[in-house]
Amino acid sequence: MTDIQITLTKEPKALPPTDNLGFGNYFTDHMFVAKYSEDKGWYEAKILPYGPLPLDPGASVFHYGQALFEGMKAFRQADGKIVFFRPEFNQVRMAQGAERMCLEAPPMELFMKGLHEVVKADARWIPNEPNTSLYIRPTLIGTESFLGVRPSRETMFFIMLSPVGSYYAEGVKPVKIWTEEKYLRAAPGGLGAVKAGANYASSLKAALEAKKKGYAQVLWLDVEHQGIEEVGTMNVFFVFNNEIVTPALNGSILNGGTRDAIVELLKHKNLPIVERKITITEVVERLQKGELREAFGTGTAAVISPIGELHYRDKDWKINGGQTGELSTQLYKEITGIQRGELPDPFNWITPLK
Structure with a gap:
């Protein structure tokens, strides 16, 4: 070298x-x-x-x-x-x-x-x-x-x-999310799993339109406008009564570093984390039944961003009463605590500057 x-x-x-x-x-x-x-x-x-x-x-x-x-x-x-x-x-x-x-x-x-x-x-x-x-x-x-x-x-x-x-003007507070049904961020066989500049270029139009309507980010769906993929610049997690679900990496979803750390942390806690396909229809139906307790995005920039409101098909759906959830708060404190040396690092995530 x-x-x-x-x-x-x-x-x-x-x-x-x-x-x-x-x-x-x-x-x-x-x-x-x-x-x-x-x-x-x-x-x-x-x-x-x-x-x-x-x-x-x-x-x-x-x-x-x-x-x-x-x-x-x-x-x-x-x-x-x-x-x-x-x-x-x-x-x-x-x-x-x-x-x-x-x-x-x-x-x-x-x-x-x-x-x-x-x-x-x-x-x-x-x-x-x-x-x-x-x-x-x-x-x-x-x-x-x-x-x-x-x-x-x-x-x-x-x-x-x-x-x-903080990445968002709201800081570490619940954000409002727009579900995008017109534009696509990525498609199977494309660049969705790569942190390519092209992915972000293709996301700008929908993000701009969502922000004009008062939403902080876009919930991206698959080519059929059903399967949930990412939230803007973040991966996404849904906390149900019986499981915590994040979309499985399918070739069009970025393997986020914070996502990876959160999955490892949840497994360490013996919490029921599941990586699988999840649709917007399932999320809304389970929200209506009272089974969706909280939702949050994860990314390097924001770490954890709670989702307080989700817009889908002309309706704004409140999640956890628009408040930050218990698990979101706990995970944010643990990740940032490890990063800042305030909590032990059992996962060897921290590398000192040489």
């Missing part, structure tokens, strides 16, 4: 106010960049001041959408220690997505070394207030300049950092 060349900025930015960070509004002083080509392998790995990337107008990322990314976080714990939450999961998922997108994935050693070095360079940006963290965006793009539909022979891997607060 190539060594990392480090060039630190001579003009560090002023830190933003930590009581009003929002999400993705600020970027740190530095970024990590590495390049790959078929003849050179991985080369020019650098930590350098944050700024524009030099890309040819013919780069495949612009014309053929060869782009995918990861979302992960670093935390400053109570004792001052800086830690990552399950970084190996993100490298493995990026490698799996890169294979589908015909891009060269950074090997684990390069991924982890770049991650540690860039966060070390920008450690002063990591906030320690409640509900804050350093969001990390590893990104992979095709950079070869050509016009012709084939995979790029050149790849760029970069990591950018952003201090963040």
Whole structure:
């Protein structure tokens, strides 16, 4: 693996106010960049001041959408220690997505070394207030300049950092969700299981329309507009009287890192977690019968986002009286407690900064 060349900025930015960070509004002083080509392998790995990337107008990322990314976080714990939450999961998922997108994935050693070095360079940006963290965006793009539909022979891997607060303006409070029956996020055999930029591009129209109607996110259904897949940028869980259900990974649903952690945590608690197909019809019918106790989304950005209201076919359905559920609250406290070092980590999810 190539060594990392480090060039630190001579003009560090002023830190933003930590009581009003929002999400993705600020970027740190530095970024990590590495390049790959078929003849050179991985080369020019650098930590350098944050700024524009030099890309040819013919780069495949612009014309053929060869782009995918990861979302992960670093935390400053109570004792001052800086830690990552399950970084190996993100490298493995990026490698799996890169294979589908015909891009060269950074090997684990390069991924982890770049991650540690860039966060070390920008450690002063990591906030320690409640509900804050350093969001990390590893990104992979095709950079070869050509016009012709084939995979790029050149790849760029970069990591950018952003201090963040709550993902939703509502904070850790129940959100209103719109069930989408016109647009599709993904289809069988497509890119739904990959964290590809194209998936997010296809979701923008429905999300924009939902927000105009007063809803925070979109509940995505399958091609038959029945099977539940995801909630916007999150996976989704439904807590019934006799079981906790999350849609099974079917090739068009992203294997979310927080989803994976929640499933492991629920099994550790011996709670009846089931991964299976679930339809919007089943959810509404069981809600009418009083069997749906709560619902929530899971994702790196929001961690856990309770669903207080679900719109489906001209009707708003209240879930748990529009209040945050007991299980949602408990899981949020446990995940964030482990992340911040306030609770023990029996799952080896935490990786200290080296």
